[in-house]
Amino acid sequence: MTETPSDLKAYIDTLAENAQAAVSALGTSSGQARNDALCHAAAFIRTRSGEIQQANRKDVAAAEAHGLSAAMIDRLKLDDARIEAMAAGLEAIAALPDPLGAKLAEWDVPSGLSIARISTALGVIGIIYESRPNVTVDAGGLCIKSGNAAILRGGSDSAHSAALLGQAMRDGLSKAGLPEDGVQLVGTTDRGAVGHMLTAVGKIDVIVPRGGKSLVERIQAEARVPVFAHLEGICHSYVAAGADRQMAIDILVNAKMRRTGICGATETMLIDEAIAADMLGPITSALQEAGCEVRGCEKSRAIIDNLVPASEADWSCEYLDAILSVKVVKNTKEAIAHIKHYSSGHTESIITADSAAIQAFVTELDSAILMINASTQFADGGEFGMGAEIGIATGKLHARGPVGAAQLTSFKYVVTGNGQTRPL
Amino acid sequence: MTETPSDLKAYIDTLAENAQAAVSALGTSSGQARNDALCHAAAFIRTRSGEIQQANRKDVAAAEAHGLSAAMIDRLKLDDARIEAMAAGLEAIAALPDPLGAKLAEWDVPSGLSIARISTALGVIGIIYESRPNVTVDAGGLCIKSGNAAILRGGSDSAHSAALLGQAMRDGLSKAGLPEDGVQLVGTTDRGAVGHMLTAVGKIDVIVPRGGKSLVERIQAEARVPVFAHLEGICHSYVAAGADRQMAIDILVNAKMRRTGICGATETMLIDEAIAADMLGPITSALQEAGCEVRGCEKSRAIIDNLVPASEADWSCEYLDAILSVKVVKNTKEAIAHIKHYSSGHTESIITADSAAIQAFVTELDSAILMINASTQFADGGEFGMGAEIGIATGKLHARGPVGAAQLTSFKYVVTGNGQTRPL
Numbered sequence: 001m002t003e004t005p006s007d008l009k010a011y012i013d014t015l016a017e018n019a020q021a022a023v024s025a026l027g028t029s030s031g032q033a034r035n036d037a038l039c040h041a042a043a044f045i046r047t048r049s050g051e052i053q054q055a056n057r058k059d060v061a062a063a064e065a066h067g068l069s070a071a072m073i074d075r076l077k078l079d080d081a082r083i084e085a086m087a088a089g090l091e092a093i094a095a096l097p098d099p100l101g102a103k104l105a106e107w108d109v110p111s112g113l114s115i116a117r118i119s120t121a122l123g124v125i126g127i128i129y130e131s132r133p134n135v136t137v138d139a140g141g142l143c144i145k146s147g148n149a150a151i152l153r154g155g156s157d158s159a160h161s162a163a164l165l166g167q168a169m170r171d172g173l174s175k176a177g178l179p180e181d182g183v184q185l186v187g188t189t190d191r192g193a194v195g196h197m198l199t200a201v202g203k204i205d206v207i208v209p210r211g212g213k214s215l216v217e218r219i220q221a222e223a224r225v226p227v228f229a230h231l232e233g234i235c236h237s238y239v240a241a242g243a244d245r246q247m248a249i250d251i252l253v254n255a256k257m258r259r260t261g262i263c264g265a266t267e268t269m270l271i272d273e274a275i276a277a278d279m280l281g282p283i284t285s286a287l288q289e290a291g292c293e294v295r296g297c298e299k300s301r302a303i304i305d306n307l308v309p310a311s312e313a314d315w316s317c318e319y320l321d322a323i324l325s326v327k328v329v330k331n332t333k334e335a336i337a338h339i340k341h342y343s344s345g346h347t348e349s350i351i352t353a354d355s356a357a358i359q360a361f362v363t364e365l366d367s368a369i370l371m372i373n374a375s376t377q378f379a380d381g382g383e384f385g386m387g388a389e390i391g392i393a394t395g396k397l398h399a400r401g402p403v404g405a406a407q408l409t410s411f412k413y414v415v416t417g418n419g420q421t422r423p424l
Numbered sequence: 425m426t427e428t429p430s431d432l433k434a435y436i437d438t439l440a441e442n443a444q445a446a447v448s449a450l451g452t453s454s455g456q457a458r459n460d461a462l463c464h465a466a467a468f469i470r471t472r473s474g475e476i477q478q479a480n481r482k483d484v485a486a487a488e489a490h491g492l493s494a495a496m497i498d499r500l501k502l503d504d505a506r507i508e509a510m511a512a513g514l515e516a517i518a519a520l521p522d523p524l525g526a527k528l529a530e531w532d533v534p535s536g537l538s539i540a541r542i543s544t545a546l547g548v549i550g551i552i553y554e555s556r557p558n559v560t561v562d563a564g565g566l567c568i569k570s571g572n573a574a575i576l577r578g579g580s581d582s583a584h585s586a587a588l589l590g591q592a593m594r595d596g597l598s599k600a601g602l603p604e605d606g607v608q609l610v611g612t613t614d615r616g617a618v619g620h621m622l623t624a625v626g627k628i629d630v631i632v633p634r635g636g637k638s639l640v641e642r643i644q645a646e647a648r649v650p651v652f653a654h655l656e657g658i659c660h661s662y663v664a665a666g667a668d669r670q671m672a673i674d675i676l677v678n679a680k681m682r683r684t685g686i687c688g689a690t691e692t693m694l695i696d697e698a699i700a701a702d703m704l705g706p707i708t709s710a711l712q713e714a715g716c717e718v719r720g721c722e723k724s725r726a727i728i729d730n731l732v733p734a735s736e737a738d739w740s741c742e743y744l745d746a747i748l749s750v751k752v753v754k755n756t757k758e759a760i761a762h763i764k765h766y767s768s769g770h771t772e773s774i775i776t777a778d779s780a781a782i783q784a785f786v787t788e789l790d791s792a793i794l795m796i797n798a799s800t801q802f803a804d805g806g807e808f809g810m811g812a813e814i815g816i817a818t819g820k821l822h823a824r825g826p827v828g829a830a831q832l833t834s835f836k837y838v839v840t841g842n843g844q845t846r847p848l
Contacts, residue, residue, distance in 0.1 A: 024764075028787055028788050031513050037644045108810060109807060109808065111807060113802060116810070119784075120790055120820075121790075122821075135551035154570035168799055191493065247843040253845075253846075254846060258845070258848060277791075279821040340448075366836060369836070369839060370836060370839065371839045371840075372839065372840045372841060373841045374839060374840075374841030374845075375846050377845075378535065378537060378841075382768065383535060383537075384837075385531060385533045395631060396547055396834035397546075397630065398734060400836065401837050403835075410820035411824060412791065412793070412794060413792065413793045413808075413824075414796070415794065415795045416797070417794060418797055419671040419674065420798040420799060420802065421674050421677075421682070422801040424682060
């Protein structure tokens, strides 16, 4: 696992070739076979829970020895509950509808041809992530479900745990009669391997990074292979004139404080000046009582005197913490302009009963997810009914928003004729 | 038009910023306004036909002077009929359904949220093409229809014609109350401009090359911005056991000879050995009578003695000419293996009444278009009922097959609640 192949590029190319060969079989396999593979992998994980936890303890001890942060170590740790959650997650993916072979559209044309658009596997998917063992299972599982081959490159601190979990996925594939190279782990902790994955154009079809801003930033900068990712989630909740006061309080406290460290957490609240005198106090008090630091613009501080002054930098800051910036805006137009300027294109919510404001908000803004009277924390594949997600994408090509099994597909056209030739 | 800006990168960045600003308005404009722009542009082209032809004569004279090929000059030339075809093409695009604001999917989730996926403009599209004035109009028109902003960089030999046609598009936008920067021409023939377009990550959303293999090859190699393209069309027609003889003859002659220079033309015929003795002669005779050179594998030459010997290089060759390579295969499995190995992933056709062979062909192959009992020359946006196409894509991300107005869109999620907060 830690041995460095002498030629890293050749090593990654070999993994990619193995993966391409696997896709040929996986992409045309039955949904039943792919589901069987997922269930066999779940059984492996349950049966060998003790062994997996033993490997995980080695990783945790090493991580503690070279001083990984407490938060990182918490994400690395596996216990009975987390192991069961991984196994159950695979079974939940197995229970989803088959994303392959679906007739996405069908129509006839005047020449008499009948055209169908059929969903297909996307190909080889490279997943680059930090030391979170569960990503090995989630991402590998979604790739198996969608007939794609996964090349998984996890953080070096989770090497022992990931090796066994990768073995679970490969064992599942093999038991289902599918090529085990549908899931491959990069068997070196040399960081150069990532660089070769990012430039494997024509060999790896798409890269999905899972991790913090610095990881994603590096990947987006270096990648020549297309990337499904978001760099950060600077999400806004906009309380417009016509909002119900209690609803605004409940949504803001939830959107910010339910979990502050996720990308769908609200970072900035905008509020119309017409209602600020009435609603700003109750909303910020509720947030402060929940333990949130509230940083306000000048106008907001003229209304509420206990806010921390917000600076220009606050509007572009993904706190991922119990901090919220607040800005009073003249109207919906100014709110939309602020969001267009500062948003990372992830998720924005409007809270109001005013249908004209709602209409402008969802039409003029072009973030991946626009919410009406709901917490931005619903920006999640599970909450969208997709069962599981490999990440959330803010790009506009191919995948956008939560990326589940159905978003990991492409399509082909099947055109049926009865001897048609094309006139000159 | 031929003046080189001193800082090419800054020049392209400015065009991209203008384009982004235009998309903001275009992407949220009414379908009626975008259709009006197209019809105004069509009227401009008809009204100023004389002036356009005068500019075109300058381009043609210059092209002849520095020795452009006859084929290139033919593509460059505009006459009354071609001008009318461009104007009518814009009106045909206007008549297509609006690709923006369509509800692509809609569902409810257990939390009570209602989720809709709505089509949106993709953004800024860079189109790089050879000296074909009509591409300025086709590509610009499709971008207007889909609410995108086009940055058009045509071949330098068409500069005078393209300038006026670009003016037609901008005039149309302006008359419809839309930002004229929805269509911009790169106003320099300096080739460095293309390099800056290809690396304008985050400023240009996608590049569409239209031209020969060398142009596309260069663009795919250099681009950091995603590209919708196909490098070449090595299309196969496979005559399987169970084919109707006359249908096979008709389809092969059409697939190869209707137009030999298009990407959907068949380059290789595969035929099952069980029917080769019976059908190979009639098919190759018909092709030869139509003026086609037929190059055969050893087995085929053992059956028909007047074929030119095919070499290994023939199976990877996009002739774009009246030449066809022929290979006798044992069965459907060998045909599929040959296509997987040599195809460029564009279009393949099977000719047979055997449903098992058809099923294997359309399931196991993953080219953009798979045809059953029809000529590969139907691989075309117009024939697919898309009205017009900006090109055909063989990649698997986002667009695949003919790229029409609907493929030039992205989507966003609009999530409607009534106060939902997410449980812990």
